[in-house]
Amino acid sequence: MKYLVFKKINFISALLIFSIFFCGGCWDRHELDSLAIVSGIALDKNNDGQISSTAQLIDPGQLKSSQEGNKGEGQAFWNVRGTGNTTFDMLRNCTHKSPGKLLVSHCQVVIFGEDLAKEGIKENLDILVRDFEFRDTLWLLVAEGKGSEVLETKTRLEKIPAFNISKMVRTQDFNSHAIGVNLHDFINLAISPATSAVVPIIRVDETNNEKFLNISGMAVFDRNLKLISKLNKEESRGLLWVIGKIKTGIIVVNSPQSNGTASLEILKASSKITPEIKENEVEIIVNIKAQSNLGDIQSIDNLLYPEIWNTLNRHQSAAIEHEVGLALDKARHLNADIFGFGEAIYKKYPREWKQIEPYWQEVFPTIDVKVQVETKLSMPSMAKDTIKLK
Amino acid sequence: MKLEGGRIPSSQLTILAIGFLLGSSIILGPGGAAENNAWLAVLFGLGEGLVFLSIYVQLQKNYPHKTLIEMNDIIYGPYLGKLFSICYIIFFLHTASLVVRSFGAFFGIILVSTPLSLLLISILLVCAYAVRNGIEVIARCSLLLVVLMIIVTIFNTALVAINMEPSNLLPFMDIPIQEFFKASHSISTLPFGQTIVFLMIVAFLNQQQEAGPSLLKAFLIFGLFFLIIALRNPMVMGPQIYLATYPSFAVVRSINIADILTRLDILIGVSFLGAGFLKITVLYYGAVLGIAQILNMRSYLPLVLPIGALILGVSLLQYDAYIYDINDALKYYPYYSLPFEFFLPLITLVAAKIRTYLQASPGGKV
Numbered sequence: 001m002k003y004l005v006f007k008k009i010n011f012i013s014a015l016l017i018f019s020i021f022f023c024g025g026c027w028d029r030h031e032l033d034s035l036a037i038v039s040g041i042a043l044d045k046n047n048d049g050q051i052s053s054t055a056q057l058i059d060p061g062q063l064k065s066s067q068e069g070n071k072g073e074g075q076a077f078w079n080v081r082g083t084g085n086t087t088f089d090m091l092r093n094c095t096h097k098s099p100g101k102l103l104v105s106h107c108q109v110v111i112f113g114e115d116l117a118k119e120g121i122k123e124n125l126d127i128l129v130r131d132f133e134f135r136d137t138l139w140l141l142v143a144e145g146k147g148s149e150v151l152e153t154k155t156r157l158e159k160i161p162a163f164n165i166s167k168m169v170r171t172q173d174f175n176s177h178a179i180g181v182n183l184h185d186f187i188n189l190a191i192s193p194a195t196s197a198v199v200p201i202i203r204v205d206e207t208n209n210e211k212f213l214n215i216s217g218m219a220v221f222d223r224n225l226k227l228i229s230k231l232n233k234e235e236s237r238g239l240l241w242v243i244g245k246i247k248t249g250i251i252v253v254n255s256p257q258s259n260g261t262a263s264l265e266i267l268k269a270s271s272k273i274t275p276e277i278k279e280n281e282v283e284i285i286v287n288i289k290a291q292s293n294l295g296d297i298q299s300i301d302n303l304l305y306p307e308i309w310n311t312l313n314r315h316q317s318a319a320i321e322h323e324v325g326l327a328l329d330k331a332r333h334l335n336a337d338i339f340g341f342g343e344a345i346y347k348k349y350p351r352e353w354k355q356i357e358p359y360w361q362e363v364f365p366t367i368d369v370k371v372q373v374e375t376k377l378s379m380p381s382m383a384k385d386t387i388k389l390k
Numbered sequence: 391m392k393l394e395g396g397r398i399p400s401s402q403l404t405i406l407a408i409g410f411l412l413g414s415s416i417i418l419g420p421g422g423a424a425e426n427n428a429w430l431a432v433l434f435g436l437g438e439g440l441v442f443l444s445i446y447v448q449l450q451k452n453y454p455h456k457t458l459i460e461m462n463d464i465i466y467g468p469y470l471g472k473l474f475s476i477c478y479i480i481f482f483l484h485t486a487s488l489v490v491r492s493f494g495a496f497f498g499i500i501l502v503s504t505p506l507s508l509l510l511i512s513i514l515l516v517c518a519y520a521v522r523n524g525i526e527v528i529a530r531c532s533l534l535l536v537v538l539m540i541i542v543t544i545f546n547t548a549l550v551a552i553n554m555e556p557s558n559l560l561p562f563m564d565i566p567i568q569e570f571f572k573a574s575h576s577i578s579t580l581p582f583g584q585t586i587v588f589l590m591i592v593a594f595l596n597q598q599q600e601a602g603p604s605l606l607k608a609f610l611i612f613g614l615f616f617l618i619i620a621l622r623n624p625m626v627m628g629p630q631i632y633l634a635t636y637p638s639f640a641v642v643r644s645i646n647i648a649d650i651l652t653r654l655d656i657l658i659g660v661s662f663l664g665a666g667f668l669k670i671t672v673l674y675y676g677a678v679l680g681i682a683q684i685l686n687m688r689s690y691l692p693l694v695l696p697i698g699a700l701i702l703g704v705s706l707l708q709y710d711a712y713i714y715d716i717n718d719a720l721k722y723y724p725y726y727s728l729p730f731e732f733f734l735p736l737i738t739l740v741a742a743k744i745r746t747y748l749q750a751s752p753g754g755k756v
Contacts, residue, residue, distance in 0.1 A: 184630070191633075
């Protein structure tokens with residue numbers, strides 16, 4: 001009898017374990033071949049005023065073909081366009097053309113066309129935070145022109161344009177002329193009572209009939225999430241200095257003694273925004289610390305003298321101050337608090353902020369901003385002097 | 391014949407209590423309205439929870455080896471005592487059904503087209519099996535699950551450390567003071583006050599005098615974990631924490647270590663599976679054992695499945711959509727649960743003290 005019971009339990013356990021293979025996911029199971037995997041989405045306003053979405057689907061068959069040597073035969077992606085009343089509707093309507101339901105879990109970029117961004121992207125954000133499949137880590141960008149054109153631009157090194165864009169966004173860290181803004185950061189910027197949101201701008205450039213993509217700066221949104229202006233590369237770098245998001249990059253300065261230039265490579269940088277309220281006057285102190293090393297120098301300066309280094313270091317501080325100044329001027333001109341000064345005031349003076357908040361738009365351009373830059377320059381690396389032609 | 395022959399050591403009681411407390415708090419996240427001051431609300435909630443605990447421990451000290459039901463019978467007599475017991479049992483059953491529902495709702499965000507009842511039945515069947523096997527089995531499997539949950543929580547917290555922005559905790563106490571106390575009070579009733587159900591379990595402790603210290607240990611260890619979660623979530627999420635239905639889940643989803651360690655959603659799923667199972671099982675067990683004791687049954691086994699079906703039915707019928715549950719959990723539960731978690735035990739304790747005083751005094755007859 002005992003033997004029998006034992007056998008029964010064995011049988012039931014085996015049955016249960018075996019059933020995992022068939023019952024996984026219950027009613028919601030999705031087979032891989034019935035899904036259309038989305039790598040990127042572009043939202044555009046068409047010429048007729050309608051809004052449409054372009055979803056970039058991955059063609060897995062074409063992805064692996066490169067190893068067999070027939071590279072460039074077909075493209076590994078397919079852009080499907082959908083129209084509709086809401087963003088979700090547009091995306092779902094893509095299924096009229098696609099062979100499967102869109103799976104957006106692997107969507108890495110969402111690109112807003114310029115025309116749509118100018119009208120405001122408030123309505124397009126909700127689905128991104130509400131839907132389970134979208135990830136917080138996807139990048140948001142604004143296209144100069146049409147977003148769908150950006151998604152169509154094939155590059156040589158990456159088979160899927162959207163993944164290429166995603167990598168490009170991350171590569172911006174090496175220049176710090178723009179910074180990737182993911183969905184998580186963007187939502188925090190959007191719901192902030194003071195800060196204006198920024199996202200990188202991407203555009204399609206063409207040389208010798210070959211199209212390529214270029215991240216050309218940052219787009220500035222107003223408080224209603226409407227695109228109002230663009231920061232060029234220098235202004236973007238100025239913004240990044242203030243918010244402490246500089247990773248690395250090259251600062252080009254004049255060489256101290258003779259004519260020529262020197263490139264300084266930023267090694268590390270940080271910043272601190274300190275608001276002060278004195279006698280009803282708001283003052284912002286931005287303290288930037290940077291350390292860099294001499295990357296290259298095109299002059300015949302004698303680098304063995306410490307004064308040269310001090311001068312170079314002063315040039316570096318001046319260059320940083322110049323970039324920050326450009327960004328500040330632009331922000332004041334646009335009346336857009338891209339730096340998060342309001343947020344800083346709110347965190348330090350929550351009570352005073354409640355009085356300032358309704359008037360922030362008027363207050364922001366008049367705020368006194370003090371920029372303090374402390375820089376360091378490291379010792380030379382492989383060469384201790386310059387190349388001197390005799 | 392005893393209803394429950396099992397005995398558990400105090401170390402297992404601590405672990406079981408930690409698992410019970412982690413229960414729904416592992417996904418719901420602490421102190422909704424307090425947002426970036428949730429950590430302070432957790433400390434206040436823990437303080438209030440310790441007040442509740444001291445009442446329960448006092449009761450247990452006066453009546454060692456007795457469950458809550460038996461205590462009521464002794465203190466109030468067989469009829470009034472049973473009335474009190476029925477109140478507690480209804481509370482256990484209802485709380486169990488709430489936890490089951492929040493469990494189903496959580497998995498329902500992914501399994502949209504799977505019927506809710508199927509999700510609830512599958513978890514309840516496992517719980518029923520555990521209840522059937524008695525307290526020893528429940529306590530022993532808690533060891534494995536709680537260790538897993540704690541490791542997962544530490545792992546998650548370490549991985550999101552690079553996303554943490556300490557300035558998100560500022561400004562300090564920017565919310566109205568009554569909102570803050572609402573938040574801290576809701577933490578004290580859910581989960582701390584729900585440990586009232588442990589009065590059904592401490593009766594089976596090996597060493598009765600260990601009940602207080604081991605539950606206290608559980609409160610403090612869990613409090614520490616809750617504090618870490620309450621600090622971590624706003625630091626990672628920033629102001630948008632008000633947007634997230636399940637803040638801890640959103641935090642874990644944001645883990646991205648060099649594009650290799652990403653999409654760790656399942657970690658929260660697994661730990662909630664374990665924690666939810668323990669919490670439901672303990673409440674379920676408390677209700678089943680309580681009913682068996684009220685009815686003077688020789689075994690509680692015949693009650694297991696019917697009570698499970700009752701929990702299932704209540705949890706399916708009480709809400710149309712989970713949003714009501716969240717609404718209720720924040721709005722009404724802190725006050726709805728207060729009689730069962732605080733007033734009734736307090737009255738019982740006072741009654742017990744009066745009774746022992748009367749018995750001890752020479753003139754007392756009772």
